[in-house]
Amino acid sequence: MINKIMNEKIKQAIKILKEKNIDLWLIFVQESSIMQDPTIEIVVGKNCTWQSAFLINRKGETTAIVGSLEVENFEGKGQFNKVIGYLKSIREPLVEYLNDNKPNMIAINYSRNSVIADGLPHGLYLNLLEHLKGTGYEKKLVSSEEIVSALKGRKSVTELSIMQEAVDKTLEIFDKVTCFIKPGITELEIADYIKSIVKEKGYGLAWEEDHCPAVFTGPDASGAHSGPTDKKVKKGHLVNIDFGIEYNGYCSDLQRTWYVLKDGETSAPEPVQQGFNVIRDAIQMVADKLKPGVLGCEMDDIARAYVIEQGYEEYPHGLGHQVGRKVHDGGGGLLPRWERYGNTPFMRVEENQVYTIEPRVTVEGYGVSTLEEEVVVRKGGAEFISKPQKKLMLI
Amino acid sequence: MINKIMNEKIKQAIKILKEKNIDLWLIFVQESSIMQDPTIEIVVGKNCTWQSAFLINRKGETTAIVGSLEVENFEGKGQFNKVIGYLKSIREPLVEYLNDNKPNMIAINYSRNSVIADGLPHGLYLNLLEHLKGTGYEKKLVSSEEIVSALKGRKSVTELSIMQEAVDKTLEIFDKVTCFIKPGITELEIADYIKSIVKEKGYGLAWEEDHCPAVFTGPDASGAHSGPTDKKVKKGHLVNIDFGIEYNGYCSDLQRTWYVLKDGETSAPEPVQQGFNVIRDAIQMVADKLKPGVLGCEMDDIARAYVIEQGYEEYPHGLGHQVGRKVHDGGGGLLPRWERYGNTPFMRVEENQVYTIEPRVTVEGYGVSTLEEEVVVRKGGAEFISKPQKKLMLI
Numbered sequence: 001m002i003n004k005i006m007n008e009k010i011k012q013a014i015k016i017l018k019e020k021n022i023d024l025w026l027i028f029v030q031e032s033s034i035m036q037d038p039t040i041e042i043v044v045g046k047n048c049t050w051q052s053a054f055l056i057n058r059k060g061e062t063t064a065i066v067g068s069l070e071v072e073n074f075e076g077k078g079q080f081n082k083v084i085g086y087l088k089s090i091r092e093p094l095v096e097y098l099n100d101n102k103p104n105m106i107a108i109n110y111s112r113n114s115v116i117a118d119g120l121p122h123g124l125y126l127n128l129l130e131h132l133k134g135t136g137y138e139k140k141l142v143s144s145e146e147i148v149s150a151l152k153g154r155k156s157v158t159e160l161s162i163m164q165e166a167v168d169k170t171l172e173i174f175d176k177v178t179c180f181i182k183p184g185i186t187e188l189e190i191a192d193y194i195k196s197i198v199k200e201k202g203y204g205l206a207w208e209e210d211h212c213p214a215v216f217t218g219p220d221a222s223g224a225h226s227g228p229t230d231k232k233v234k235k236g237h238l239v240n241i242d243f244g245i246e247y248n249g250y251c252s253d254l255q256r257t258w259y260v261l262k263d264g265e266t267s268a269p270e271p272v273q274q275g276f277n278v279i280r281d282a283i284q285m286v287a288d289k290l291k292p293g294v295l296g297c298e299m300d301d302i303a304r305a306y307v308i309e310q311g312y313e314e315y316p317h318g319l320g321h322q323v324g325r326k327v328h329d330g331g332g333g334l335l336p337r338w339e340r341y342g343n344t345p346f347m348r349v350e351e352n353q354v355y356t357i358e359p360r361v362t363v364e365g366y367g368v369s370t371l372e373e374e375v376v377v378r379k380g381g382a383e384f385i386s387k388p389q390k391k392l393m394l395i
Numbered sequence: 396m397i398n399k400i401m402n403e404k405i406k407q408a409i410k411i412l413k414e415k416n417i418d419l420w421l422i423f424v425q426e427s428s429i430m431q432d433p434t435i436e437i438v439v440g441k442n443c444t445w446q447s448a449f450l451i452n453r454k455g456e457t458t459a460i461v462g463s464l465e466v467e468n469f470e471g472k473g474q475f476n477k478v479i480g481y482l483k484s485i486r487e488p489l490v491e492y493l494n495d496n497k498p499n500m501i502a503i504n505y506s507r508n509s510v511i512a513d514g515l516p517h518g519l520y521l522n523l524l525e526h527l528k529g530t531g532y533e534k535k536l537v538s539s540e541e542i543v544s545a546l547k548g549r550k551s552v553t554e555l556s557i558m559q560e561a562v563d564k565t566l567e568i569f570d571k572v573t574c575f576i577k578p579g580i581t582e583l584e585i586a587d588y589i590k591s592i593v594k595e596k597g598y599g600l601a602w603e604e605d606h607c608p609a610v611f612t613g614p615d616a617s618g619a620h621s622g623p624t625d626k627k628v629k630k631g632h633l634v635n636i637d638f639g640i641e642y643n644g645y646c647s648d649l650q651r652t653w654y655v656l657k658d659g660e661t662s663a664p665e666p667v668q669q670g671f672n673v674i675r676d677a678i679q680m681v682a683d684k685l686k687p688g689v690l691g692c693e694m695d696d697i698a699r700a701y702v703i704e705q706g707y708e709e710y711p712h713g714l715g716h717q718v719g720r721k722v723h724d725g726g727g728g729l730l731p732r733w734e735r736y737g738n739t740p741f742m743r744v745e746e747n748q749v750y751t752i753e754p755r756v757t758v759e760g761y762g763v764s765t766l767e768e769e770v771v772v773r774k775g776g777a778e779f780i781s782k783p784q785k786k787l788m789l790i
Contacts, residue, residue: 034511038430050735051735087711089735110517114518115429115430123506123540145518208441316482338484340462
């Protein structure tokens, strides 16, 4: 499965190089098990020890230059057609490769805008410059963020089918949780219950276990990036869960909201229902407009403006992000024009990307209303891969 | 346990700042779960999502600047006394911190020489420069490699006791393996046997499972960085295993060598015995000279010269590396003066560092003779933490 996907992704990479008119993509890494460049798992598939160059050119040739002790390792199992070993320094074989290929532009693995494309540590970058000093190639280095964004974003058929399964399995867990939530139970108990199902099923967690799942209940709830506490679920409170699994190497990321009825209540109070509806409708409004070619920030605008117009404070985070092998994946996101997001809000949405849509509002005195759905972008528009929560669940 | 170690390490860091006369150590990171700067696990203890600054100054103050949604998360469980949140950009609180502290020199998390100190991706480095543009601080940035090397290298009491246990438990597994090896069994079967014990005991593997353990037998064996194959153990062959566990967050890394007697043999043939003795004696010669203040490359010299003098080809790798949370840890190593090792061979050995010593020779027609021991450097010299293999084990 992994090799099948890797072959799909290498073919895709070559296509992207042609499309973007880039001669060569160089992934330069070292001791990649310590800090693994996120592209390693999609096109290389294993770690290296010494300085190594993984090269894909627009002619479709794949070449790995690795420490001599690792040549067999990469020849045996790697995806790279040609494996070159070196003993003392990578400079000579690397420069030789470049002289043979004479690329006009070399896209290397750093990015100011996208964390998943920023896999080249600064010190190693300086070493690469030193290797290339005087060859002229040091002036031809550009960021490979465009390649990585496209490659990570555009999901292959195999990737999409795994991601659909991951979402389905996450929703099955949410269904069980609905039966488990009751007044008196703590956030931590709910989180532990979810983790026990994840463990039993053999899935992984999509992010760190201290806040996956994030469970928050009632007013003054912690944010989505805080862990569950021993705060108890109470009647008249909202309960929210932000949770995802890792399944066959791919993540899901969803949020659901429940309201715990007070004695005598048969439906949620008006402000709670209103808070839920605003979120639900904001998501649908975005899904209706999301299609190849739009800018991420335009999508954030839609939901943010609607939430504010309905009288709520704007959410203190982006509307949505891509999902893939990492829970925060891909380059661009459905993000506001805030400096902390760099240029990622301004990237165009592409076909076969998977996004979350996750606005939220605070319902004064009750808690937080959140939903997070996942959609895949098709030629004609967005399709939900999570069955969207249309009604506030009542406990 | 983890928090205890983290507190020990933060205290150590402050001491190192004073010793090295550095005002401030800044760990600048983002989405650290994707590529985790190796210092995060030693002084921070949890990942962040948005651009974050973890600051330790020589006055002993610890400050974290993180995205506002994560403030609670770091206040609750982090090791940092002061946690500052920001919404749109880290620039303002970061510059304000610097203006309050007025450091003469800011050590940041990159290094040309040491992978574990090279945690700042190049793109993020450029963003940091942009934040500091015009403040004057952008000219005060230096590499924190000295701090990180010292901090990772100098093991605290708690760390050393865990590492001793990790080694002891690894040697227990090697003992079991001695009873398991027999002619006809494959490298892969031996590796699977070892993995089954590791799993049963609940340990982790010290490096990637496709070559941990690395098992190699007979002539034309693959190198230590290749995985085991379906090659069978035969009479008259050497068998070697390179293996380590991860135990309570710390790694072990050891190698052992066996010889499989031919029918009628009661001891190994002369060249095999000789190949073993050379390795064993080279290790002892190094251990006798290894003490605080020597250069790593001087230690490599001793073993390399001895191996060559005894008529063998020199080993195509370094003599030894530091071990810790990562199997290749610390800054300096016992390494030859090869370009691929940067300046790490020229770093001085310090008290309480843990090193492997692992020369190897090829014994023509029989296989490879390797041993890898672990030593801790004390004031008076090196002490083995692995019980050294003094005799060739016969099967």
